[in-house]
Amino acid sequence: MSERYDAIVIGGGHNGLVAAAYLARGGRKTLVLERRHVLGGASVTEEIFPGFKYTVFSYVVSLLRPEIIRDLDLPAHGLQILPLESTVTPMDNGDYLAGWADPDETRRELCRHSPRDADAAVVFGRLMHHMAMAVKPILGMLPPDPTSLSPGDLAGLLKLGGHFRSLGAERFHALHKLMTMSSADYLDEWFEFGPLKATKSASGIIGTFLGPRSPGTAYVLLHHYMGELDGAFRAWGFQKGGTGAISESIASAARAQGVTIRTNAAVERVLVRNGQATGVVLEGGEEIPARTVVSGLDPRLTFTRLVEPKELPESLVDAVRRFKFRGSSGKVNLALSGLPNFTCLPGEGPHLRGAISISPSIEYLERAYDDAKYGEFSRHPYMDVVIPSMIDPGMAPPGKHVMSIFVQYAPHNLNGGWNDEKREAFGDAVVDTLARYAPNIKSLILHRQVLTPDDIERITGLTEGNIFQGELALQQLFFLRPAPQWAKYRTPIRGYWQCGAGTHPGGGIMGASGRLAANEILRTAP
Amino acid sequence: MLKTSPFHPRTSPLVRAQTWRRWAGYQMASAYDPHPDREYAAIRNAAALIDVSALYKYRITGRDAMRLLDRTITRDMTKLKPGQVYYTPWCDGEGKVVDDGTVTRLDESSYRLTSADSSLRWLHLNAAGMSAGIEDLSERVGALSLQGPLSRAILSKVAATDMAALKYFRFVDTTIAGIPVGLSRTGYTGDLGYEIWVEADRAVALWDALAEAGKPYGLTPAGIWALDIARIEAGLIMMDVDYFSSHHALTEARKSSPYEINLGWAVSAGKGPFNGRRALAAERARGPAWGFVGLEIEWESFERLFARHGLPPQISNVAWRSSAPVYDAGRQVGYATSGCWSPLLKKSLALAHLRAPHFAPGTQVELEITVEHRRERAIAAVRKLPFFDPERKKA
Numbered sequence: 011m012s013e014r015y016d017a018i019v020i021g022g023g024h025n026g027l028v029a030a031a032y033l034a035r036g037g038r039k040t041l042v043l044e045r046r047h048v049l050g051g052a053s054v055t056e057e058i059f060p061g062f063k064y065t066v067f068s069y070v071v072s073l074l075r076p077e078i079i080r081d082l083d084l085p086a087h088g089l090q091i092l093p094l095e096s097t098v099t100p101m102d103n104g105d106y107l108a109g110w111a112d113p114d115e116t117r118r119e120l121c122r123h124s125p126r127d128a129d130a131a132v133v134f135g136r137l138m139h140h141m142a143m144a145v146k147p148i149l150g151m152l153p154p155d156p157t158s159l160s161p162g163d164l165a166g167l168l169k170l171g172g173h174f175r176s177l178g179a180e181r182f183h184a185l186h187k188l189m190t191m192s193s194a195d196y197l198d199e200w201f202e203f204g205p206l207k208a209t210k211s212a213s214g215i216i217g218t219f220l221g222p223r224s225p226g227t228a229y230v231l232l233h234h235y236m237g238e239l240d241g242a243f244r245a246w247g248f249q250k251g252g253t254g255a256i257s258e259s260i261a262s263a264a265r266a267q268g269v270t271i272r273t274n275a276a277v278e279r280v281l282v283r284n285g286q287a288t289g290v291v292l293e294g295g296e297e298i299p300a301r302t303v304v305s306g307l308d309p310r311l312t313f314t315r316l317v318e319p320k321e322l323p324e325s326l327v328d329a330v331r332r333f334k335f336r337g338s339s340g341k342v343n344l345a346l347s348g349l350p351n352f353t354c355l356p357g358e359g360p361h362l363r364g365a366i367s368i369s370p371s372i373e374y375l376e377r378a379y380d381d382a383k384y385g386e387f388s389r390h391p392y393m394d395v396v397i398p399s400m401i402d403p404g405m406a407p408p409g410k411h412v413m414s415i416f417v418q419y420a421p422h423n424l425n426g427g428w429n430d431e432k433r434e435a436f437g438d439a440v441v442d443t444l445a446r447y448a449p450n451i452k453s454l455i456l457h458r459q460v461l462t463p464d465d466i467e468r469i470t471g472l473t474e475g476n477i478f479q480g481e482l483a484l485q486q487l488f489f490l491r492p493a494p495q496w497a498k499y500r501t502p503i504r505g506y507w508q509c510g511a512g513t514h515p516g517g518g519i520m521g522a523s524g525r526l527a528a529n530e531i532l533r534t535a536p
Numbered sequence: 537m538l539k540t541s542p543f544h545p546r547t548s549p550l551v552r553a554q555t556w557r558r559w560a561g562y563q564m565a566s567a568y569d570p571h572p573d574r575e576y577a578a579i580r581n582a583a584a585l586i587d588v589s590a591l592y593k594y595r596i597t598g599r600d601a602m603r604l605l606d607r608t609i610t611r612d613m614t615k616l617k618p619g620q621v622y623y624t625p626w627c628d629g630e631g632k633v634v635d636d637g638t639v640t641r642l643d644e645s646s647y648r649l650t651s652a653d654s655s656l657r658w659l660h661l662n663a664a665g666m667s668a669g670i671e672d673l674s675e676r677v678g679a680l681s682l683q684g685p686l687s688r689a690i691l692s693k694v695a696a697t698d699m700a701a702l703k704y705f706r707f708v709d710t711t712i713a714g715i716p717v718g719l720s721r722t723g724y725t726g727d728l729g730y731e732i733w734v735e736a737d738r739a740v741a742l743w744d745a746l747a748e749a750g751k752p753y754g755l756t757p758a759g760i761w762a763l764d765i766a767r768i769e770a771g772l773i774m775m776d777v778d779y780f781s782s783h784h785a786l787t788e789a790r791k792s793s794p795y796e797i798n799l800g801w802a803v804s805a806g807k808g809p810f811n812g813r814r815a816l817a818a819e820r821a822r823g824p825a826w827g828f829v830g831l832e833i834e835w836e837s838f839e840r841l842f843a844r845h846g847l848p849p850q851i852s853n854v855a856w857r858s859s860a861p862v863y864d865a866g867r868q869v870g871y872a873t874s875g876c877w878s879p880l881l882k883k884s885l886a887l888a889h890l891r892a893p894h895f896a897p898g899t900q901v902e903l904e905i906t907v908e909h910r911r912e913r914a915i916a917a918v919r920k921l922p923f924f925d926p927e928r929k930k931a
Binding site for chain 2: 400
């Protein structure tokens with residue numbers, strides 16, 4: 011039998027590392043077990059092609075909770091966020107729509123296309139600010155169970171009720187609309203210019219098997235507005251060294267708190283005796299005892315793979331089986347010998363330092379979804395393209411570049427299933443689509459990594475390749491994430507906890523689930 | 537008319553929003569972009585090229601050059617080796633700081649002094665009875681500061697010298713792309729970085745050579761706004777912002793000794809006679825009345841002040857340079873003179889003068905800030921400077 015720990019965290023993704031750091035900070039002797047050789051889960055930087063560092067999965071950061079940055083002093087451990095200042099949407103007529111760092115410049119640019127939208131954008135921005143303010147307290151809150159009469163839940167509900175009442179009618183109604191509408195409908199109420207609506211609505215479909223016209227996507231849009239970098243909502247940035255360096259910084263902070271981290275240590279299952287977790291057994295048979303075991307994996311793995319479903323109530327197993335994953339996004343990473351030349355903005359302008367959004371119209375996005383709805387990858391997908399080496403030259407050899415392309419849609423349930431041939435065909439569709447806007451791209455490619463939802467699942471373990479550990483759909487949020495009555499990080503097995511993005515408040519490099527879980531463990535399991 | 541720097545033909549077309557500022561009678565870029573975020577990021581992440589030609593520069597030669605400087609500055613000139621650079625303050629007879637800058641020993645018998653303010657008169661006064669040549673190079677020599685973790689990689693491509701051999705606060709005469717330059721491993725950012733000194737008529741050619749070599753390394757022209765944030769993180773003071781030159785101060789109370797502005801380490805106790813020696817010895821014996829320290833504003837208290845008005849904390853991406861009172865237990869114990877949000881450390885920082893004994897690291901004080909038109913006090917902790925001190929600076 012191996013050394014005993016107070017707490018074992020399964021999975022060295024960013025939430026697992028955050029949970030471990032907080033547990034150790036609270037005095038628990040803590041061990042993190044990561045299956046892969048590299049920490050970070052879906053926040054990893056890997057040199058897949060010599061000299062070129064790929065942000066393999068997640069690629070930008072905004073949602074990481076400021077209180078975690080402060081509590082763990084992540085800047086001292088390597089967190090360094092660089093500005094991602096612009097978004098450019100190439101249009102089919104050869105023009106473009108740009109959002110720049112300077113709000114006045116952005117407004118003038120939008121005026122070029124629609125003076126009315128330029129005005130509307132200012133008021134819309136104010137509303138989204140208020141919506142983010144409205145949601146912010148919820149992000150740091152243990153989700154109360156509305157069906158429970160326990161004092162804690164009642165107090166939570168009362169607090170929540172008071173919070174919503176304080177919003178006032180106008181903002182409450184806006185919030186309700188965001189919670190229920192499609193992003194396309196919601197944006198139609200505000201804007202007329204197609205590329206603008208499409209680019210904004212794209213935030214609403216990320217990581218979700220829904221199109222911009224599907225109800226519920228407006229909330230995902232809000233989810234992407236909630237980040238606060240340096241006190242400013244919806245600011246996005248690059249981590250120096252890629253998102254893997256965020257995981258490394260959290261790991262370093264965790265080690266500084268005394269956490270032991272083991273890689274290449276895959277957990278076979280959680281040991282349970284008499285309804286109480288007693289430790290874990292690794293693949294290979296090593297048993298490690300602990301009285302607290304925390305799973306950073308998604309709900310499917312947490313409840314149906316790491317433990318015997320017979321240890322759990324039927325209703326929970328059922329809810330978890332119905333929990334929607336439906337991975338819908340892929341990733342293409344490119345090593346480039348030079349910079350792409352966009353027809354709409356020729357040369358090496360500032361647009362290459364920001365995001366390039368392939369989202370010319372709502373119709374384009376909805377058609378991309380149509381392909382996926384019927385089991386095919388999008389022939390002309392939505393793409394969020396960034397070139398991290400533009401702002402962080404260390405990502406590629408001098409003068410060369412890495413390009414990260416987030417792609418939607420690539421359905422997990424592809425007709426006939428994914429194979430090597432289909433993966434490459436998907437990669438070709440991505441590059442061909444990009445070449446419509448930047449014709450020289452093909453001649454620049456030194457190496458290409460294509461990742462389908464199946465690859466995402468195979469490499470990271472994320473069920474069906476869903477990047478959020480389960481869709482951010484209203485029926486899977488807050489006190490329903492991942493299942494009714496089990497949204498407070500605990501499980502029916504005593505001493506067995508959950509801390510992944512499959513719990514409230516969910517996906518993105520946020521760390522909130524890990525922190526809330528650790529705080530709840532420290533509070534209730536002395 | 538404000539003067540323009542020898543690099544102006546290159547910097548001028550890059551200043552997109554015409555954000556210029558005055559610096560010692562020169563017109564210099566505040567920022568090239570409308571906001572300094574990217575320029576600041578380049579200093580800490582890649583490399584930034586900053587025009588610092590507005591510094592005053594003097595070449596001091598002759599039999600008594602060393603004696604003149606030793607009499608002027610607070611550090612011991614007899615220990616400065618050829619190819620070495622000092623950062624140092626200098627004082628008046630009462631031990632109050634006149635200015636701060638660098639002294640480089642260019643070779644056996646010639647030196648270069650840089651200063652924030654014109655120092656010609658002061659040098660001549662101090663040279664009375666000595667045989668020393670004082671040549672004002674301020675307009676003849678342009679200066680570029682190349683700062684950031686990749687600055688050495690860039691210079692390794694173009695400088696005809698072994699960059700690995702150029703240590704912290706050392707100087708070498710060399711060429712860059714065939715252009716004769718002086719190259720020192722110095723700067724005002726607290727990062728790995730260099731300053732490059734060039735004859736004005738070769739300045740544009742030097743800029744072009746560096747811009748070309750730096751392109752694959754993300755070299756970014758940066759203005760004073762970005763530099764200001766970096767220098768606050770590095771805890772580096774600025775004359776007439778964080779302290780008044782004793783030559784400018786309208787009252788005695790506005791003058792500071794080196795001990796009062798965190799430069800006590802640069803006062804050599806053992807050296808021969810120099811300006812202010814007696815006063816400084818006396819001050820050292822009784823302990824300085826003021827300390828110059830860092831303040832780190834406690835985020836929760838800062839956030840609370842804004843939340844009261846339904847606002848998220850307001851953060852500027854430009855440093856502030858105004859005096860703000862600092863309190864301890866309700867009583868004013870000093871004042872902050874500049875501060876910024878550190879994008880790197882994710883903290884709100886300030887530089888402050890505090891009365892003894894309130895400047896001990898860890899002391900909790902309150903800093904006055906204006907929130908929604910009201911004067912409020914945010915909790916802050918006294919920190920030892922610098923806030924940021926990466927290994928690469930000296931490595």
